[in-house]
Every structure is written in structure tokens, then in C-alpha cells.
Amino acid sequence: MDIPVRYGDYIDWDQLPHLWCPGCGNGIALKGVALALAELNIPLHKLLLATGIGCSGRAGNYVSFHSFDGTHGRTLAFCTGINVTQPDLKIIAFLGDGDCGAIGGNHLLHAARRNLNITVIEINNFNYAMTGGQFSPTTPLSSITSTSRKGKAEYAMDTASLVAEAGANYVASTTVYHTSQLNNFIKEALLTRGFSFVEVMSSCPTYYGRYNHIGDGPEMMKWFKEKTLPRDKYEKLSLEEKQNYIERGKLVQRNREDFLTTYKKRRKK
Amino acid sequence: MKKMFLDGNVAVALGSIRAGARFFAGYPISPVSELAEFCSHEMPKAGGIYVQMEDEIAAIAAVIGASLGGKKAFTATSGPGFSLMQENIGFASMAEVPCVIINGQRFGLSTGVATKPGQSDIMQARWGRHGDQSIIALTPASVQECFDLTLEAFNLAERFSSPVIVLTDATLAHLKERIRVPDPAEIKTVKRKEPQGPPEEYKPYQPDERGIPLLSYFGSEYILKVTGLVHTEKGNVSSDPGVCASLIDRLERKIYDYQEELPPPRYYGEEKAETVLISFGISARAAREGMRRALLEGISSGLIQLQTVWPFPEGAIRRLSSHASKVIVVEMNRGQVTREVERILPEGVEVNSLLRADSEVIYPREVLEKIKEVQ
């Protein structure tokens, strides 16, 4: 995969180095965004990076275009107002698994249902890392976290499937190890009109990797390589075998009318 | 100018649209559902947008988003929804986003009585958020004032780059009165200033001489960085104690230091009265009539009707009550404004109150009785 040389225009280099830990995947996903934007050649002032709270919530500090850092989980509700008043603005919501699955779960479902013209990049690092590694809705069953020392007692939430069911036009999931798939999904999401959602399973060596004895950044990358399977291969596994893997790939690509289109049609009458 | 026969809800909505509001987001709630209904069909006619959100948290968030998209925006709710909105009203204060929140107060704590009036969200309007801040809250007492003060609320939001709260109540929301609606050409509206100069030098949170930032909008060539975290003038996150101190100081002073520019209290009755009533909202109507009856009985009395309740108009109240030996605060709660009045008036002034917190409005005869009682 080639590198669009202007990707650096989308980064605020003066704010780097970032605050993320060594081996954290946030930077890989944010770079994926910058690469896609450079490839699509979108002017800086026509772009907004909207974030929530937690590690991923700091991403806006590192981009050279408009940024919005809202309250925890509410980002897509803020983006609803932004989207309808600035329809030409490309909105990228760079959210965490808490933003998407927990405190912002309802807003995520409704943003997808309305089919707002927004691209969500969900950084799913399987825990609340900024606050010290507590479990989140997406933390797998039995995982060790700072609030589940003997293993998480709840089933995990599959945010990508939920968003697909809620009505989004584009849904895909992958990991920070699979960068060509990641960069491609981000680009496809940005090219989608309507709601698009890319779940990026991301490394958190400081908490999730350490607590679950996966290891540091490189080891977590290896874990993603070994523990995830493309969706078609995963589907062929027995129920029992499926327990050992996480699927990645594209779930949905369709072309429902976005919110402003459905709204304006019904206000013309 | 046109005369119209409207209720408080519609007067608020009309005032908003005339003020230039082009975005409404809300969640249905009594007693302001009609306000949302009006916006759902009138907003698109004015070229605006109505969005019905999934809850009140989302409603105020969408309003803040729309304002950052460059449109004047507002929401309307009542106590339960107002509680949910506090989180993002705090965000709007911190990020200095102009917007208007209508709270049609209803009776009681929690779900209370959905269809009956209250005035017990006064302290919540002031202190409902965590952290130090200033806020502007206006209290119309008639359908005319619902129109006028809502219009003014939008102008103040733009001038002060801040959320502004308008407190109506269930009675006022459904009270119909004939009002004067000025033609659009007669209405003076304020719109936030546009940034000037080279875009690369733009700092959204660099305050002007009055402490007000100059926010562009998302989509502008002046790149806007907005966050609820403590931030520098450029809008980048900071935890530097100096940055924290100057930001919080400015957020408070940009409103507090200019409170004389906010809608002043109205004064009715005898000048230099010995007994002065202090009231606001629908209770001020009863207070005015009770005071009028007291005057007819020869009792020296007057009424201070607050149009702005926050920041609390201490100077004006002290001035207007400087000859009074007795003050009676008339309000439909357990004494929220009374405590403020006690705080600001000099010793020697007797502060009484006529309180009602049973879901009923205060009647003029109760006011008259109270005036007589304290003589």
C-alpha cells in the first residue's frame, strides 16, 4: 500500500509527541485517518474530528483541522447538530468503547438509525484505560481488569453488529495490526454517505495486555494476528472454536438515504 | 407590529425564531410539548431544522453542536429534562457556546406533578453543574415577556458567548394573552462576530477586552478547537495551574462584571415604599395585584419584579429597596430566592417570604394578607 505524502498536513506536529503509552494503538488508527484524508484530498477546514472521553478523546489535540472534544458518550448527539447545520463538513467521530458501548450506547444506536452523515472510528481497546483499566462493555468474558480481578463476569457487547442492526450504511471491524485492512476500511467509511462505523480493536499494553498476560505492544500486535479471523473463516468454525477467536471484516455496505435527505423530502410537502 | 393571542409556549418559540434561531432539538415533556410541536412545523418554514432527540442529554448536545455549526439554537424542557441537561449546559459554559435553554418549570422534585407549575428550579439553574461558572437566567412573568425575554436571551447568548436559561412555568406556558409581536425589521438581533485576520493566527479562546472569545464555526477557514477540558487560547488541552485559574476567573467575570447590561428588574407601586415585594415569573403577577390592593388600602408598598434572576441583581435590588424597612419575597418554592435576598440586603431590613410549594399558584389575596400581616 502506498503512502499519500500529504498525510502530514492533517497532523498538528507541534502537539506531538502524544500522551498515549508506548505500544498504544490510538496513534495507528489516527494515522489511518490522516492517510485516508490525504488520499481523498479533503480540505482542512471541511473536516472535523469529534472525540469523547478517555484515551481516544485526546486525538483532537493532534490534528490540524477542526476538533471537538465533548462530554463522555455524547459526541454523536453533539455531531447531530453539527451535521445538520454544516452538511458539507466531513465529521469523523473518534470514540472509545466506553463512548460507543456504555455511556454513549443509546446515542450511537440513534445516530446509526437516523443515518447521520458521520464516520465513527471506534477505538476498542477492551477497557477503560484512562481511568486505570476497568472493564468496559466490550471487554471479553473472563478477562482480567482492575475491576474484574477474577475475570469479567459479563458477556461482551459487539458494537459493530449493533450498529449494523441499527441501520448504518457501512460497518466494518478490524485491528491495529491489520493496517492495510484498517486503512482501507477507514477510506471506504469516509466515502460512504450516511452513517459509517469502523471498529478498530486496539492495543492497550499498559492495562489490558498486562492484566491478561498478553504482553507489551509487539505482543499485543501478535495477539491480534493470532486471535482474529476474517469474517468468512470465522463463520465456518464450530460454536466451540468460535470462543477462541474474534471476527473482523466488513458487515454492511448499503445505500440508505441519510438523515438530511429523508428529513428534507418530508418537509417539502 | 402585529397583535397576537398566544400562550407562553408559542410566544417563546416565536420569539426564538424571530431572534434568528434556526435549530431546535428537544425531547417531549410536559408542560412544554406544544413548544416542540410548534417548532417542528414552523422551524422548517423559517429554513431551520427540528430534531427530536433520544433524550434531553442528546437534545442539549445537538443544540450545542448546531451552535458550533454557526446557527442560533435552542431547546425546551422541564425539571426532569433540565436535570439531564446539566452535564452539557456545563460543557456549553466551559466551551463558551451560545445557546438558549427554556425550562418550563413544573411542580416538585423528581417527576413531581407533570402538569402543574413550580418555581423551584432557581438554584438548579444557578448551581446545577459542577465547577465554578457564571450563568444568565431570565424569568418572564407574562406571555409578552415570554416573547421579549426569549428574544433577548438569544442576543445575550451571542454577546456573552454563553448558555442562557429562560425559566417559565406550567401556568405561563399555557396562559394565553394578547401580545405585541414586532415585525422582523423592528427587531434588533445580535449575532456573534466573525474572526478577522490571517486564519493561521486565529485563537478561538483569545478573549476580547470584555473577556469574550471569538468562536468561528465548524467548516470555517478559522480552525476551531473546542473542548470541555481546560484549554489554552488556541483551544488545546492544558492542566497548567495558570491556565486553569485565568480560564475559570474569566468564565465567571465575563458575565458577573457586566450584569448591569442584563434585563433590569421592573419596579411597580409607590416609590420609596416601606414594604417592598420581590417576585418573579408567574408569582410576580399575583404579587403585583396584591400590592395594588394594598395600595388601595393605604399601605405604602411596591414590587420589584426580577427579569434576570442570575446573576442575582444585587445592586438593583439594594437600590430599589433602599427605603424599605420590610421586604416580602413571593415565590413558589421553599425559599430559594428568599435566601439570596437575605444574603444581599443590609442588616435591619426585615426579610419575610410568602412561599407556596403545593403545585398551586399564589393568589393576590394571599399576597395582600401577607402584606397586612407584616405591617
Place this chain on the structure above:
Amino acid sequence: MEKKKGKFPFIIEERLCKKCGICVSHCPAKVFTAGPGNEPRVTNPRKCTGCNLCFFRCPDFAIQLEVSP
């Protein structure tokens, strides 16, 4: 950008590198070795196949194109 086999096309900006070791561990051609502080060193540039994976997977924006942006 044109791919050139046998030439490592990046610079590593020390200011930004957090020495996580991802480039060292996951380079398919083993172009890097880790220094004493776990910092990446380009010790086998001629083995570089131009796959760009080190660039894509660097979380720190430290591996950069050797061209002026």
C-alpha cells in the same frame, strides 16, 4: 510514492519515538534491531522490501517519509 526495494525510505524521529518495539518485532524483513534502550535501529536497510508496514504500524508518528511534506 515509488517503492524501491533495498532502500529504507524512512527516517525515525527520536523526539516522537516511544520505543514500543512494534517496528522491530513485526518487520517482515528484519530491517531493525533494538538498541540498548529498546530504540529501533535500522541495521539492515538493504533488506527492506518497501512494504511500508513499519510506517503504518508506528503508533507514534515517529517513522516518517524521507521527503519534505
